[in-house]
Structures are given as C-alpha cells and as structure tokens.
Amino acid sequence: MKKNKLFQSKYISEIIFLCGVIILWQLFYTLGVDVLSIWKAYAMPSPAGVLKSFGLLCQNGSLLPAIGFSLLRGLLGYLISVVAGSILGLLMNCFPYLHRNLRPLVMGVQTLPSICWVPFSILWFGLTQQAIIFVVVMGSAFSIAIASDNAIRNVPPIYKKVALTMGANSRQVYREVILPASFPELISGLKQGWSFAWRALMSGEVMTTCIGLGQTLITGRNLADINQVMLVMIVIILIGIFIDQMFFGKVERYVYQKRGL
C-alpha cells in the first residue's frame, strides 16, 4: 500500500487512538468482571467476546445477509424519502400559503422521534418490510423537505436577478440558477436525511421479525448474548460512518472545493 503523508499523520494516529480505546475497554472488563466482580460477565461485553461473536456470526452466515437486507431496506426507504421530501420542500417553496401554514407543521412532525411511528406502521402494514420502510420514510422525509426548502430559500437573490436580466424564464431560473446554487446546502440536507433514515431503520427493524441488523441485535438480547448486541451496534456505527464519509462526505468535499467554500 502506498504510504503518503496524509495516511500516516491522520489515519495512523486515529488507528492508534482506537487501539488504545480497545485496550482500555479490555482492562476495564478484566478489572470490573474478572477481578472485582462488579458486573456479571453476561452484562458486560469484552473486545475478545465481540470478536468471537463476529467469528460466530460470520461462520453461521447470518451477519452478511443481515447487513445486506438492512442496507437494501434503508436505501429503499431513503430513496422514497428523498423523492417525497424534495417534492414537499419544493411545494412549500413555490406556494407561500403552504410555506406559511404547512411548514410549521412539518417542522413539528420532524422533531418526532421515528420510533413514535412504529405503532402506526404495525397497525397499517403488520410485521412486514413495508412497516419498516414506512418508519424510515417518516423518519427522514420531513427533514429532507425542510432542508430542501431552506436550501432554495437561501439562494442569494442577486443570482436570480442576474439570470432574469439576461433573459431567463422561470423554468431556466430554477434549472440553471436555483438548483445549482442550492446544491451544497441540499447535499448537507440529504446527508442529514440519511442519518435520520439509518436511525429510523433500526427503530423499525427491532420491532419486526424481518432479517436485518435490528433483528440480529434483538436475537442477541433474547439469547442474553451481550457480545452479539455490542457487535451489531459496532456494525451499525461503522456502516453509518462509511456511508456518511464515503458517499456524502466525498460529494460535499468535491462541491465545496470546486466553489472555493
């Protein structure tokens, strides 16, 4: 592997830090469980236990499908949110009446933790995939709607004036000016929408019996296997970071760099 300066300085120090955290965790476990017996072994995960759990889940082949199904479900729900959310945001932007009256409502609903939608979704869809996707959509569509409305609203009016005095019609103003001008903020909104979707997905998954990370987590609880619970939590975090950094982070950095922001 090519070793450049960035890799050495940033990633190496991060990896060393993480190793330190894991060593501390192991020490903490050894001290608290093995030496002083403050906690029972079944209530406290250990790095070694999590690693063993990882090996086990890989061996019986349940981890990869769980990740795959969760990602698929999350992605599908997220895509629906993006479409529904941006349409809602655009509508709120185009019609002052909706902006005045609907937006406060959407803001309010957005603050609702996604788990609150679970009773509804189970009543409407049963313990199914659709129920989970419904929770995901409810969890992120409203935040995307608010973010896209804001992004459009924050476009400096001078850009619109320039386009108008150069002969743009209203469709061209939207396509050539407002859309590209609001893009950086739109991306941030979509990124936040994804993190809401990913959280909502877990709320939905722990409620149902479909294969997925949420279900693997609940299985861990049912088997009183705290290491499996911990493992799933770590996987959820890693996937969250991965998508945030590898997809949204890259797009964001590209857009910002190109515009000198």
Next chain:
Amino acid sequence: MSLILKNVSKTFEDAKGDVLNNINLEIQNGEFVCVVGQSGCGKSTLLNLIAGLEKPTSGEILLNGKRFDGPSANRVVMFQEHALFPWLNVIENVKFGMKLASLPANEQEETAMKYLRMMQLEEYRDYAIHQLSGGMRQRVALARALTLDSEILLMDEPFSALDKQTSNRLRAELQEIWLKTKRTILFITHSVEEAVYLADRVIVISPAVNSIADVISIDLERPRYVYDEKFVDYRHRILEEVQGNTGNEKK
C-alpha cells in the same frame, strides 16, 4: 435604440427601496449616461425600473417606443457584486446568457472568447471564480454582460466595491470598450470623478426631491485626464450639485 422615461415615479409601500419622483429622461443610441447622487436619492431604483426588476408606480418607460413588462436580455444589468455563479468556471459564466438564449455552441464559444480577449482574460477561461481577484471577477462579469449585445447596458456601481487603483483601471478599460463597441450604457455611481471620466451626460439626482436636479453634458475629449483643468471644473460643479449646495465645499 431609444429609451424614454415619461413622468416616472416610484413609491414603495414597505420602504424596501428609495423613492423616485417624476423622472423625465431620454437616452440616445450609443450614449454613455452616468447617474450620480448621494445614497438614498433613488439612483438604484432608477436602474431597477429600467431593468424591469421594479415596476413604476406611475408614468411610463418606453424602449424603442414600446412598454415592457419585466426584465429581458435587451436590458442586461451588471451589479456591484460580481454575481458570477460559483458553480461555473470563467468561460461558462461568460456563456451563461447565450446559453439561456440557446445559441449554437460554436457561436457561444466564439463570442465568449472574443470578450474574454477584450478583457485580457483568455488564459483564465477555465479558472474557478474563487481563484480570481476582485477586479478580474468584475471583468468577467462585464464580459458576461457584453455577450448579449443588449440594447442598453445597465451598470449599478460596478466598480465601487473595488480598491481605488483597480477601479480606475477598470473604468479606463470600460471607456476603451465603449469607444470600440459604441454600446448604449447607463451607469450608476456615487463617484463624481468616475461619472465625469466616463459620461457623455451626467444626470444628478437630488436626495431632497428624489428627482433629477440637473443634467450636465461633459464636453471633453476622450480619453480624459482627471487632472485636466476642465475635468476638475466639471467635477467641482457636479459635486456641488450632488451635495445640494452652491458653496465652495470640496470633497
């Protein structure tokens, strides 16, 4: 091209802009007209009315004998802020107006390069906007405004946010371009020196009445020299009008 303003007045219900009262003005083809006045006199309102960004409360504005409704590419505006689009590079910004008009790609390229060359910016064609200095940005904005060959070019204090040296250089360049292309230009400024340097006619708007106080024809050879005796005379005379007194006050 002819532009006529007849008894044009503008009031704002929400005090969003400066008022204008009873403006009568005629701008000839190929003329360079500067509008000066203290802040709050309504000179930017005048530009916005002609651009079609605002509608007159009463009176009428006729372009080639016809009323217009809203902004259009035959009255391009160049603003104080360069207002270049940060998501486009230099050449794409210059082409923007022609792209709106769906001109053929090779014509867009040719015209854009012609004006970039005129601004001595051809080697910056692929630069991002944030890589340019303030003066260069304003020159790109000028190139963008020129590409559309509009009937009249409206300029709203385009050089006032720049440092003195850069703005002096740009106004000299603008004069050169005007001499070459003979475009009709309406130029808003608060700098009397700039107005005397550039204009065929200087319109003074008084903040006391929010209307035209005087129109002064500048009868000087071009290119003009700011330390020329006649230039200084014009400058003093107009400065006094702008300040609304007849004393010997100097800026």
